[in-house]
Amino acid sequence: MSSTTIPIRYLPRKSPAPPTRENQYCQHEHPPSFEPRCPEYNTQSFNNYGFPRPGIQSPSAHQLVAKDFLISDETWEDLRMGVPDLDFVVIGSGLTALAFIDNTLKRDPRKKILCLERGDFWLPDHFQNLPPPFRYIPGGHSETFPFTLSKQTYESDIKFVHGSYPFFGGRSIFWSAWSPSPTAALMRNWPESLVATAQKPGFFKLANKLLRVTKATDIGPPYGKLQRQIDQRLQPAVAEGEICSAQEVYPAPMAVASIAKTSTIHFNKFSTPGPLFSLYKEQQRHVRAGTGAPLLFATQATVQYLGVDVGFPSLPSVGDEESVTFLRTSRGDLPIAHRTKIILCAGAFPNATLLLNSFRHNKYIAMSAGKIVTGHFITHVVARVKRSAFYDLNQESIEIGAEYLAGQHPTSHLQYHIQITAIASPDPTQDAEDAARFCPDFAGTATEDQLRGSEDYVIFVCATLGELSENNTNSFFRLSSQPLSGDPTSNCILQVIPDEKDYELWDQMDEATLDAIRAMAGDKKHEVEWWHQPKPWDKPGVWKREIPGKETIRMEGIVHEASVLPLGDGDEYCVNRDYRVKGVSNVYVTGAAIFPTSGSWNPTLTMCGFAQDLARKLTARNPAGKRDRETNRMPLASDTDEDD
Structure with missing residues (x-):
C-alpha cells in the first residue's frame, strides 16, 4: 500500500502483535517490567552467572546500554497492547526533547513519558569530549x-x-554549543506571543541553567x-x-557539560545522552519512593505516521479537530490514549515530513507547512x-x-x-x-x-x-x-x-x-x-x-x-501560540521550525526555552514535590519556580 497516495487517516489500523517471550535472552538479562531497573536491586545477572544456562557470549553495545536504560522488546509489546496510560510521547532525543522532559519532570515527576528515537545508541558524549580520532566522525555516514x-x-x-544525525542524542552530540540569548529586536517579524514569552525574566535564565551556558571569560584556562x-x-x-x-x-556563551579545576580538562561540551540518562535514574528513585513515574526510552523506533482512527464518532474532538490515536512506527503500531500528548522534537525537516504525510487534508498544514x-x-x-x-x-x-x-x-x-x-x-x-x-x-x-x-x-x-x-x-x-x-x-x-x-x-x-x-x-x-x-x-x-x-x-x-512550520494566529500559520498543530488536538511542535524568521543567532538556546515553556503550559506544578523534598525522600531536579 503506497504511503505516497493514501493518507494515514484511511490506512487500516494494524492489530498489535501479542507479547512474545521467545527472544527474551537476546536483548535483556532482566525480567521485563514497566518499573525501571535499579542497580541497587539488580546486582546479578538474570540467569545467575550462567545458571541454569550460559549468558550472552557476544553482547553488543546496544545490549549493554539497553540493559539499564532502554525498554525491552517485551515492554514495547506491552506498550503496543495499550498500557500504561502515557501522559506524553516525545519523538526525538535531542536538545528540545531534553528541555521538555526535564522541565516536565521538574514540575511533576509523576508524569509518564515515553521518548522515541529513530536511531540507536552510539556516542555517550559530545564527540569533542572523546579521544582525537573521533573528530573524523561528523559527516559521512553519521549524517543522513x-x-x-x-x-x-x-x-x-x-x-x-x-x-540529521539519527542516533540517541541527535545533533546534540555534534553541535557547536554557541548559545546566545537574542533580544526582542532580533526576533524580526515574530508574533507577539513568542516575543512576549521570550522576554519573561525566567525564560533564558532557565534555558541557560539547563544547558549550563558559561561565558568564555568565566571558564578559565585556556x-x-x-x-x-x-x-x-x-x-x-x-x-x-x-x-x-x-x-x-x-x-x-557556550553550553558546557562541566567545568573542572584541573590542569588537563577544564570543560566539556554539552550533549543530551548523559542528562537524559540522569533523568532516567532520578525517576527510578521517584518510583521507589512512590513519588513519580518511570521515564521510558525506546531506540530504533522510527515514527512514520500519526494515525487517526476512522469510523469512531464517539472519539473526543474539539470542534473540527482530529485526535491522534496511534503512532505507526518501524516497530509496529503504538496506540495512544486520548489524553496522551505527542511532542515533536525530531528537528525541523523530520517534524514537517511527519505532519505533511499524516494530515494531508489539514488546511493549515496545506497552506503553510514548508512554504518558507x-x-x-x-x-x-x-x-x-x-x-x-x-x-x-x-x-x-x-x-x-x-x-x-x-x-x-x-x-x-x-x-x-x-x-x-x-x-x-x-x-x-x-x-x-x-x-x-x-x-x-x-x-x-x-x-x-x-x-x-x-x-x-x-x-x-x-x-x-x-x-x-x-x-x-x-x-x-x-x-x-x-x-x-x-x-x-x-x-x-x-x-x-x-x-x-x-x-x-x-x-x-x-x-x-x-x-x-x-x-x-x-x-x-x-x-x-x-x-x-x-x-x-x-x-x-x-x-x-x-x-x-x-x-x-x-x-x-x-x-x-527553520520556519517550515511557522507559529502564528492567522490561517497562514499551522502552529498556534500554545505550540499545538492547528486542527489536531494532541500534537505539539518544538524547535526552530516554528520560527517565522530565523535571525542569524544560534537557535538552540531559544528552541530549548520554548520547549521548556511548552512543558510549563502542559504540566501544572505538583505541590507534592515540595513535601517530598522536605522529607528528604527524593530530591527533585529543581528547587525553584523561576519558569512560572
Whole structure:
C-alpha cells in the first residue's frame, strides 16, 4: 500500500502483535517490567552467572546500554497492547526533547513519558569530549539526509543543506554549543506571543541553567589573557563603527557539560545522552519512593505516521479537530490514549515530513507547512598575526579566546553574526588535541596545517552566519510527487535558492568579518596573513598577504534550518501560540521550525526555552514535590519556580 497516495487517516489500523517471550535472552538479562531497573536491586545477572544456562557470549553495545536504560522488546509489546496510560510521547532525543522532559519532570515527576528515537545508541558524549580520532566522525555516514534535494539547489552556490544525525542524542552530540540569548529586536517579524514569552525574566535564565551556558571569560584556562585582549579590542571597534554594520560583541556563551579545576580538562561540551540518562535514574528513585513515574526510552523506533482512527464518532474532538490515536512506527503500531500528548522534537525537516504525510487534508498544514525555508549560510575566514601584537601570552601552553559579534544589514534588516575563535599555540604538536577539544566549535578551530608553522602567531578563525530571507518563493519543503524512496520519512523534496537580499547580506558580512580580524590584529604595523584554501579541499592551503576571494571563503551548505512550520494566529500559520498543530488536538511542535524568521543567532538556546515553556503550559506544578523534598525522600531536579 503506497504511503505516497493514501493518507494515514484511511490506512487500516494494524492489530498489535501479542507479547512474545521467545527472544527474551537476546536483548535483556532482566525480567521485563514497566518499573525501571535499579542497580541497587539488580546486582546479578538474570540467569545467575550462567545458571541454569550460559549468558550472552557476544553482547553488543546496544545490549549493554539497553540493559539499564532502554525498554525491552517485551515492554514495547506491552506498550503496543495499550498500557500504561502515557501522559506524553516525545519523538526525538535531542536538545528540545531534553528541555521538555526535564522541565516536565521538574514540575511533576509523576508524569509518564515515553521518548522515541529513530536511531540507536552510539556516542555517550559530545564527540569533542572523546579521544582525537573521533573528530573524523561528523559527516559521512553519521549524517543522513531525510529528503530529496532539488537539482537547482545542488547546482547553486548553496549546493546542499546539512542533514540529521539519527542516533540517541541527535545533533546534540555534534553541535557547536554557541548559545546566545537574542533580544526582542532580533526576533524580526515574530508574533507577539513568542516575543512576549521570550522576554519573561525566567525564560533564558532557565534555558541557560539547563544547558549550563558559561561565558568564555568565566571558564578559565585556556581562556585567559588572549580572551581578554581580543574582547578589549573588539568592544571599541564595534562602538566606534569600525566593523561594517556590527551592533554588539561579547565573550562567547557556550553550553558546557562541566567545568573542572584541573590542569588537563577544564570543560566539556554539552550533549543530551548523559542528562537524559540522569533523568532516567532520578525517576527510578521517584518510583521507589512512590513519588513519580518511570521515564521510558525506546531506540530504533522510527515514527512514520500519526494515525487517526476512522469510523469512531464517539472519539473526543474539539470542534473540527482530529485526535491522534496511534503512532505507526518501524516497530509496529503504538496506540495512544486520548489524553496522551505527542511532542515533536525530531528537528525541523523530520517534524514537517511527519505532519505533511499524516494530515494531508489539514488546511493549515496545506497552506503553510514548508512554504518558507530559512536557515544560515556561512563564510569561513582564517587569518593570523604575529604574537608580538599581543602582550604577556602564555609561552608554555595553548591560549584560546572566543567572541560573538552580531550585526544587521541596514536596509533589508537581515542579520549576521561572527563566531570568533583566537588561538595562540606555542607547540602545535602538543596543542592540536587541546585546540580540537577546547575550541567552541570543531569546525571553527585551526587545523593541524594552520597550526604548523604558526608558533609565533595568533590565529583567528571566523565562522560568519547570515540568515536566509523568508520572502523567497524559490525555497520550499514539500511532499514529492514522485518520491525516489518508499520510506515515508524521506518522501519530501527540499529546495533552497539564495535571492538578491541574501547575496547583499553575504557581501556585507564578508566585509564585517575582515574588519573584525583587522580590529583584533590591532596596530596596523602588525600585518595580517590570510589562509588560502583552494578547492577541492584535498589540496594544501597556504598563508598569503592577499585577502582570499569569495570563491574560497564562502562555504557550501545551509545550517540551522527553520520556519517550515511557522507559529502564528492567522490561517497562514499551522502552529498556534500554545505550540499545538492547528486542527489536531494532541500534537505539539518544538524547535526552530516554528520560527517565522530565523535571525542569524544560534537557535538552540531559544528552541530549548520554548520547549521548556511548552512543558510549563502542559504540566501544572505538583505541590507534592515540595513535601517530598522536605522529607528528604527524593530530591527533585529543581528547587525553584523561576519558569512560572
